[in-house]
Amino acid sequence: MRSAIVDRALDPAGLAAAVSAPDCGAVLLFVGAVRETNDGREVSGIEYTAYRPMAERELADIVREAEARFAGARVAAEHRVGALAVGEASVAIAVGHGHRGAAYDASRYVIEEVKRRLPVWKRERYADGTREWVHAGTGAASALPGAR
Amino acid sequence: MPLRVLLFASYADALGASEVDVTLPANATVRDVVAQLRARGGAERLPPAPLVAVNQRYAGPDTPVSERDEVAVIPPVAGG
Numbered sequence: 001m002r003s004a005i006v007d008r009a010l011d012p013a014g015l016a017a018a019v020s021a022p023d024c025g026a027v028l029l030f031v032g033a034v035r036e037t038n039d040g041r042e043v044s045g046i047e048y049t050a051y052r053p054m055a056e057r058e059l060a061d062i063v064r065e066a067e068a069r070f071a072g073a074r075v076a077a078e079h080r081v082g083a084l085a086v087g088e089a090s091v092a093i094a095v096g097h098g099h100r101g102a103a104y105d106a107s108r109y110v111i112e113e114v115k116r117r118l119p120v121w122k123r124e125r126y127a128d129g130t131r132e133w134v135h136a137g138t139g140a141a142s143a144l145p146g147a148r
Numbered sequence: 149m150p151l152r153v154l155l156f157a158s159y160a161d162a163l164g165a166s167e168v169d170v171t172l173p174a175n176a177t178v179r180d181v182v183a184q185l186r187a188r189g190g191a192e193r194l195p196p197a198p199l200v201a202v203n204q205r206y207a208g209p210d211t212p213v214s215e216r217d218e219v220a221v222i223p224p225v226a227g228g
Contacts, residue, residue: 032228048227049156049157050227051154051156051201051204051220051222053204054201054204054205054220055227057204079227079228090227090228091227091228111228114227114228115225115227115228116225117206117225118225118227118228119156119201119220119222119225119227120225120226120227120228121156121157121158121223121225121226121227122226122227123157133157133158133161133223133226134226135158135223135224135226
């Protein structure tokens with residue numbers, strides 16, 4: 001397993017290479033990128049911030065969980081922080097597995113858990129010069145089972 | 149007992165600081181930390197029961213806290 005919170009451009013091909021092996025019938029790469037619109041507004045970039053030591057640990061936990069749930073999966077994931085332009089990669093997840101089904105399942109598990117619990121926030125900058133924190137949820141502790 | 153609480157993103161903006169010092173009773177819990185924060189100016193933007201991490205793990209409202217713990221209030225996450 002490999003995971004990191006980084007403040008440089010991601011290297012998706014490097015992550016894919018890290019999980020590739022002769023027993024892999026499938027090497028799957030997911031890349032999340034900054035989109036040019038959100039809720040109908042024109043986005044010029046996103047600034048990502050993290051509670052870095054916790055985010056490093058939480059991402060490592062998620063990757064380990066994926067490898068445990070989907071036996072035989074090799075997983076590597078990185079999340080970038082800092083100021084990103086439209087089209088730049090914010091998250092990359094690579095999974096190597098003997099078969100594609102488990103590779104897709106493991107990749108999906110990692111991105112959904114990242115969205116649910118990685119302590120990372122983003123502030124969108126809009127073409128009109130304003131910026132706003134993006135709030136996907138309510139912030140209530142009940143949103144996470146472990147925090148109830 | 150004094151405790152320094154870490155704030156991030158929109159919560160740091162709401163309270164105007166990325167760290168705030170609170171004073172807690174003995175045998176305090178996460179619930180007491182939140183109550184202290186919510187009594188501050190700007191804290192009306194915090195939900196009644198926000199996510200909290202103690203020593204970098206999500207922790208429920210009844211989790212005990214001591215002055216040696218690292219306590220952070222976690223806004224709705226938005227990674228990915």
